[in-house]
Amino acid sequence: SYELTQPLSVSVALGQTARITCGGNNIGSKNVHWYQQKPGQAPVLVIYRDSNRPSGIPERFSGSNSGNTATLTISRAQAGDEADYYCQVWDSSTVGYVFGTGTKVTVL
Amino acid sequence: QVQLVQSGAEVKKPGASVKVSCKASGYTFTSYDINWVRQATGQGLEWMGWMNPNSGNTGYAQKFQGRVTMTRNTSISTAYMELSSLRSEDTAVYYCARSSPPFDYWGQGTLVTVSS
Numbered sequence: 001s002y003e004l005t006q007p008l009s010v011s012v013a014l015g016q017t018a019r020i021t022c023g024g025n026n027i028g029s030k031n032v033h034w035y036q037q038k039p040g041q042a043p044v045l046v047i048y049r050d051s052n053r054p055s056g057i058p059e060r061f062s063g064s065n066s067g068n069t070a071t072l073t074i075s076r077a078q079a080g081d082e083a084d085y086y087c088q089v090w091d092s093s094t095v096g097y098v099f100g101t102g103t104k105v106t107v108l
Numbered sequence: 109q110v111q112l113v114q115s116g117a118e119v120k121k122p123g124a125s126v127k128v129s130c131k132a133s134g135y136t137f138t139s140y141d142i143n144w145v146r147q148a149t150g151q152g153l154e155w156m157g158w159m160n161p162n163s164g165n166t167g168y169a170q171k172f173q174g175r176v177t178m179t180r181n182t183s184i185s186t187a188y189m190e191l192s193s194l195r196s197e198d199t200a201v202y203y204c205a206r207s208s209p210p211f212d213y214w215g216q217g218t219l220v221t222v223s224s
Contacts, residue, residue, distance in 0.1 A: 001170075033209070033210035035153075037153075042214040042215065042216055042217055043203075043214055044214075045212050054212065086153050088210065094170065096157075097143065097158075098155065099154065102152040102153070
């Protein structure tokens, strides 16, 4: 089965840039989506198809995808960005969605 | 505005079944797939399967094959997820999510507790 690996945690200073990676075999050939989840809340889509932002998501959130790694970048990090972040792809071999292991972002 | 409203929390005994509903509003129910995702306390997101509300076609994650059934009632724009043979490891929050794809709208979640 297809696996997506994320770092358990990422810390970023207030106002600095956080990068969250999502590793998977040839993930660059897939469409990657990213979700933000705050405690006690449902996930929220923040990036879709590698690098597109839904309406209402700040421009500080951006994404890229190449080779075996997709990356979610949070620029000018704010306290409100503290959350768990998950990447997601569609795996055609298992005909199903796969979520990454999740990354907890802490803003210092 | 698009909304997915799920049914309330459930407490079930091991071996029982649970059926969670997800009522859609603010869009044409039959135009988007509904997916189900669960999350155990302190754990990550786990995809369970999808359903096409128009055709009723479904696709389930291998882990849940034989135990999960996803259905819908188009007259009331509601999707259902039934999980049978419950065990303690099924204790989790269950979410429905609309997929365009991606999963652009989510329900608020339904806590299912399996305990004797």
